[in-house]
Amino acid sequence: MFDVKDKNNIGKEYNGFILLGIDELADYKTQAVYLRHKKTGLEVYHILKEDKENLFAFAFRTFANDSKGCAHIMEHSTLCGSEKYPLKEPFTTLAGTSLNTFLNALTYPDKTVYPGASVVRADYFNMMDVYADAVFFPKLDYTTFIQEGHRLELDENGNLSIQGVVYNEMKGNYSSFKDIAIDAQIRTMYPDCFASFDSVGDPLNIPELTYEEFLDFHQKFYNPDNCLLYLYGNIPTCEQLDFLNERFIARLEKKYNCTKEIENYNSELPIVKPEIKELQKLKLIQKSTEIRCIAPKTGSTGEVVTLNWYSGSYDMEKYFLSEVLCGNDSSPLSYRLMNSKLGDDLSPIWSNFGQFQEEFFTYGLSGVKKKNEQKVYDLVQNSLKEIYEEGISQKDIDSAVMGIDFSLREVTRYFGPYSLVLMDKVLKGWNYGNACSTQLSPISTFEKLKEKIRSDKDFTRNLIKKYFLDNKIVVKLVVEPSDKYFKERENSERKLIKKLSVNLDKEKLKKELDELHAYQQYVETPEDTACIPKTKISELDRNLDIPKLEISEAEGNNSAKIPLFLSEEDTNGIFYVDVLFPFDTLDADKMRHIPFLTNILTNIGWNSKQWNDCITESSCVMGDVWGRALCGSCCDAPQSLELLEKYKNKNFMSRQWIGVSCKALTYKAKETFELLSEIITKMDFLDEKRFDNLFAEFLADKKASFVADGRNYILKRTSCMLDKDYALGEVLWGVSQLQTISEYTKIGAKKTLQIFKDIYKSCMESGAVVHITADKDSFEKINPLISEFVKAADFKALKPAVPFTVEDIKPYIINSDAAGNNEVQLLKVHSQTGYAASCTKSSVYLSKEAAGENVFASWLGNHSLWDKIRTMGGAYGAMMWVDNMHKASFFSSYRDPTPEKSLEVFKSCLKEISEKEFSKEEVEQTVVACYGDAIVPRSPIGRANSAFENFLYANPAEFRAIRINNVLEVSAEDVQNAAKRFYKWSEELYNGAIFIDKSKKCSGNKIDIPL
């Protein structure tokens, strides 16, 4: 066997692939290998890691040359059928049947990437087979183009409109102030090149894209010699090359006419073709300018005013400089920005923009009042001068160093496996013809930089001179929220439709649309989808890896017994502490203050020190410290009730919690515990000015994210009268919370802080639980410190909860009469996109019925809902899920152009499917997919937290095994029965809610939005 790790093999060949290099990745304690296929030019970069969650990604350089969104439409269309898989949407079929732990397709301004991951080997290769066929051999027929891209639609009255999946998706993107403001920065810095175009598509340009251009795009970019296959995990490289060879290489050679070896096939660096090199050139702004542009008002709190400085290619020192200046609220620049009073809802903007090869700094403010623009410019420029002249304090340097040290070591899982973070780094090099390993040594690079920072005390301040004071090109930008924005775009859209309808052959269009609709309505049979490779239930592992949670007790002052939970996980020298206090001993009138209270808990100062000194101090010791809340209750599954009974006297189950959490490097454990007990016991609620700033930021954030969070808001409305947990959820995190927030402005900082102080004290007096997560070595250092910490923090034994009901909460739910009782509730705002949600019942947790319902929900989401709401309705997504803990189930649509119709569609799907016969095969495939969803690996802290938090609601990690085993036993009959139950339930209870644009007519109860 060919050993890819043997340096003597460099330059040698395996199965047509030349081994070009072996990279030592010391920062990740592993190696990577780089290979190229001699004839097709396909490149492979494999990070070899003893991790069974293997990931592959096909990446193509796709640089935009306009804003017609071709890259994005291509990304969608390759997944709509290919040579070996001539289905409507093999991707959806695959997502519904495979065990993927990640499966996606992503369009960037400079590349398109198709990643997939699985912990099951056979499944991994199945996905790779479907994806490779999709990207290299897609059908790309005209029907796909008009479905995913754009088309004119005729309604019953003969009115024309533009439709298309990508077209509708992008209309949603062009409706939020924030997104448009960010794009404006990039466009300003890099005018007239790929970075300034919208690679995902501007709805005003998308309709210009022709089918011919679309086909040419694939020809040009989706070529094996413009592709990197990124691999990560423990499946040997050679096995993967064998697989490619067997399934694809000959077909690729034929299709792409690869008759001989490519030029420079043994080049050590990625080969970028000249025509692509031309497109990838970034054009930089050449002289200082001032630019003004407008954006929609939705989500804005004032103008965005920024200064931008070009800063050259990627370099760790820029990341460091940004952290020093703005890493936290007490950093010298962010502090000055926040306290500037140049608007009502100010929040600082700062970034070291490094998405492409070249970077730039952005500093400024959002929420700025009109006419204050010049003041912002002066403030930023004078502040930088001042900071340079005064010098930077050692504490600010230390806290930036600690922040970076910490974040480089923490293994996270945000949108998928950590291997995606590494993929991003690899592609940043590869895409531009640089070595794949260019950015794969951040820890060692930072260690070297730390040397410089330590040895030269002026090093840090000189960076300010280098990048700002001596930098002659400054771009000043104002993004103004304006009513004109939508008006102008709507006008342009009308003109566009008019233009497209000139010389329109209505007969031809009608024929095309009929074909499209017939194609969309065709429901694929199991015979059609049989070509998609599938994993069988018998091949699944029933032995699950269950995280351990050790339950013990620590002794506090006066022999108070404090419940202590310990999670041992592979945390890489980091440890995490959670301290929780119950808040269910409060009245409902007090409970509603919890969300904003958690926001200010560790941010407002302690021990009579200034908040900014406190923040600097804590960031020199810890990775982070923050306030949090945790709510819920135990369900009435017999297994849960048994546990509840067992721990009844301990008072830690089925509670509502507020708390403080922190994370730190283990070598700082002693200081961390000391500081944490100081924070907890000496929390101050005095600084009104700081309160006002935090409140303004909180409010601005709520406003900015209102449209993006629209689906969550309506989901809460559908269930808020169902039980006390949902009722509390609406009051704490739903539109009703906005009512509470709006009161703070009236009550004022001083009084609000007093309320918060009383609440915090009362919660502390009600007792505490502690949870610590660390690796084995870290626990050895931490264990001896715990008892001292518990005493220093003066934790009390837990008092019992005071029970509450929906009726207690109801007075704080706005328009509560409109909720429940099968009513439709409406959230009307200015938004180009909408959402629909509805809620009905489900069976009790851990029951056999519950398992059938979960399988049904998954099937429905991947079949009926997908077909009717996404494919035919043009929404971005639609799903159903079951919350058996609360005996409820939900439907929702996402970025839905016609949410008012979707509520009925959900219901009609239930009716239709209640009469359907499910085949054994389709149920088996859905079961496999459900198993896949349930076994998705989590980050070390994710595992620990879920084990701990679920345990507090009598749902220990071991119950997961029961749930998954129940799912594996689900039969076709179980699913059929579930379908019948859901239909019956939906006739009894069906609470709907819609998030929709103000201008649209729609019946239902309008809900006030106190924002």
Ligand SMILES: [Zn+2]
């Ligand atoms: Zn998309």
